[in-house]
Amino acid sequence: MKPRPPLMGTDNGETKRIVFYGAKISALRAISHDPSFPRKPSRVEVVTALIWRAHMGVSLAKHGRLRISLAAHSMDVQTRIVPPSPPSFCGNLVSRATAIFVAAESGGGNTEVPELKDLVGLLIGSMTKCKETAVTREDVFPTLLRTRNELHEAVEKGEVDVFMFTSCVIFLPTKLILVGGSLFG
Numbered sequence: 175m176k177p178r179p180p181l182m183g184t185d186n187g188e189t190k191r192i193v194f195y196g197a198k199i200s201a202l203r204a205i206s207h208d209p210s211f212p213r214k215p216s217r218v219e220v221v222t223a224l225i226w227r228a229h230m231g232v233s234l235a236k237h238g239r240l241r242i243s244l245a246a247h248s249m250d251v252q253t254r255i256v257p258p259s260p261p262s263f264c265g266n267l268v269s270r271a272t273a274i275f276v277a278a279e280s281g282g283g284n285t286e287v288p289e290l291k292d293l294v295g296l297l298i299g300s301m302t303k304c305k306e307t308a309v310t311r312e313d314v315f316p317t318l319l320r321t322r323n324e325l326h327e328a329v330e331k332g333e334v335d336v337f338m339f340t341s342c343v344i345f346l347p348t349k350l351i352l353v354g355g356s357l358f359g
Contacts, residue, residue, distance in 0.1 A: 194221060206294040215294045218341045222247060223293035226337055231287045233335045239285060240277035241335050244328050246270040248340035249304045256308045270321045271304035273297045
């Protein structure tokens with residue numbers, strides 16, 4: 175396991191809970207769907223893309239150009255273990271589905287934040303690949319380490335904006351998850 179790289183500003187990180195209205199999410203899903211996508215985008219993918227896009231706009235304002243942007247979404251590995259593990263196997267085993275946006279360099283750098291539809295497409299690709307990749311019981315731990323190390327290597331390279339997302343929707347509904355002092359199950 176590689177050591178955690180120093181992350182600038184980690185001492186003042188924030189965790190936010192954001193609530194969206196169902197009708198607004200449905201509207202976003204409709205405008206962000208593209209016929210070239212293998213399926214309709216999920217609520218999680220659309221909201222993640224919306225927040226990712228807003229963060230990219232902040233980064234553009236801060237740096238004067240778009241930088242490489244990486245969105246890492248937590249995914250439950252337990253649903254992908256082959257053969258299936260017992261329900262009480264061991265809590266949430268979290269891997270990351272990573273979508274990367276690389277701005278096209280043109281002259282003085284790219285100053286256009288990508289369309290929501292483009293980011294949704296990147297997220298659909300990474301999350302679908304993560305969900306469809308089976309993991310043998312012997313490969314669970316190496317898979318968790320690999321996804322963690324890939325993320326940390328990207329951070330070490332610098333000039334990369336990393337945004338990490340998670341959602342209770344993605345984890346098995348039969349598990350109990352403590353969120354903000356409330357128990358969901």
